[in-house]
Amino acid sequence: MGVSVEGKPEREIANILNVRRISTDLGRPWTRGTVHQVLINEKYIGNNVWNRGSFKLKKKRVRNSPDIWIRAERAFKPIVDQSLFEAAQAIIRERSHKLSNEEMIAVLQQLLQDRGYLSGLIIDETERLPSSSAYQSRFGSLLRAYELVGFTPDRDYRYIEVNRALRRMHPQIVTGAITGIEQAGGWVKQDPATDLLTVNGEFTASIVLVRCRTTPVGSLRWQIRFDVGFWPDITVAVRMDQTNQSALDYYLLPRIDMTAPRLRLAEDNGILLDAYRFEALDALFDLAARAKLLEVA
Numbered sequence: 001m002g003v004s005v006e007g008k009p010e011r012e013i014a015n016i017l018n019v020r021r022i023s024t025d026l027g028r029p030w031t032r033g034t035v036h037q038v039l040i041n042e043k044y045i046g047n048n049v050w051n052r053g054s055f056k057l058k059k060k061r062v063r064n065s066p067d068i069w070i071r072a073e074r075a076f077k078p079i080v081d082q083s084l085f086e087a088a089q090a091i092i093r094e095r096s097h098k099l100s101n102e103e104m105i106a107v108l109q110q111l112l113q114d115r116g117y118l119s120g121l122i123i124d125e126t127e128r129l130p131s132s133s134a135y136q137s138r139f140g141s142l143l144r145a146y147e148l149v150g151f152t153p154d155r156d157y158r159y160i161e162v163n164r165a166l167r168r169m170h171p172q173i174v175t176g177a178i179t180g181i182e183q184a185g186g187w188v189k190q191d192p193a194t195d196l197l198t199v200n201g202e203f204t205a206s207i208v209l210v211r212c213r214t215t216p217v218g219s220l221r222w223q224i225r226f227d228v229g230f231w232p233d234i235t236v237a238v239r240m241d242q243t244n245q246s247a248l249d250y251y252l253l254p255r256i257d258m259t260a261p262r263l264r265l266a267e268d269n270g271i272l273l274d275a276y277r278f279e280a281l282d283a284l285f286d287l288a289a290r291a292k293l294l295e296v297a
Helices: 010-019 032-040 082-097 101-115 120-125 132-139 142-148 155-183 270-274 282-296
Strands: 048-050 070-072 188-190 197-199 203-210 212-214 220-225 234-240 247-254 262-265
Touching: 010 032, 032 082, 032 120, 101 120, 101 132, 101 142, 120 132, 132 142, 155 188, 155 197, 155 203, 155 234, 155 282, 203 220, 220 234, 234 282, 247 282
Parallel strands: 203 234
Antiparallel strands: 048 070, 188 197, 197 203, 212 220, 220 262, 234 247
C-alpha cells in the first residue's frame, strides 16, 4: 500500500489510507474494523485455512483447536509480510489477554447500552475494546457472547450480517478450489465477471455458498439457487453449518440432473440427492484430474 504505519492503531491507519484515497477491495473507505480484518486474516499472507470449527447435523458446533486446523500455505499471492503479520497478531492477542472473561463481558455490556445493538463490525469499530475475533475465541462464538450480555439479534439484522460474511468468504472458497484443481493436475480459467470456472477446457463449474436457515420448529433448511443464466455443467453447492461460519459439506450437482432453478435441502435428503454429497472438495479435484487424463489419452 505504500503507507508507513508502524506502531499506529487501526483507526489511524484507516485515516491515513482514506486521506490518500486508497479504497478497500470493494471500493469503500477504510474503517477501524476493515483494517482490523486485514490484520487478523491469514489470506493476506497467502494462507487458506479450513477446519476452524466442526459441525454435524443435529449437534452443536465445536470450535477446533488451532493444532487441527487445515492450512494451505502460499495458496494465494501474499500482500502482507509474514513477520509484520505475526507482530500484529502478538499485539492483538495482548489486548484481550489483559482482560478476564468478566471484564470482556462488562465492556461488551456497556457497548450494548451505548449503541442499543451489537455486531462484529460495531465491536471492531470501537476503540479500547477486544476485537470480535477475541470474543469468538474466548466464548466460542459471537452469539454466545451476545447471549451473556442479553442481546438477541433480530432475524433481519442477522440475515444481513450472514450475507456479508458469505460474500467475504466466497473468493477464498473459489481460490481454494482452483488451487486444489491445479494441484490435482488440472487447469482452470476463471471468468472475472461471473467467477464461472472452465476446467481443462472440458466442463464449467460454479461455486455457490448456501446459507443455513432454521425453521420455527428448529429444523435446518438450505435453498440452492442455480445460475440459469449460465447453467454451468456442475454447480458446487457449499452447504454452510448452522452458524453459517464454516462449510458443513459439498454437493456436486450436474446440470443434466437439475431441471428446476432451485433446490431445497433438509437435514436428511435421501439416497438420490445424497449421492451428490461429499465431505470435502476432493471429488471435484478428482474429476478435474480424470478429465486431464482423458485429454492426454
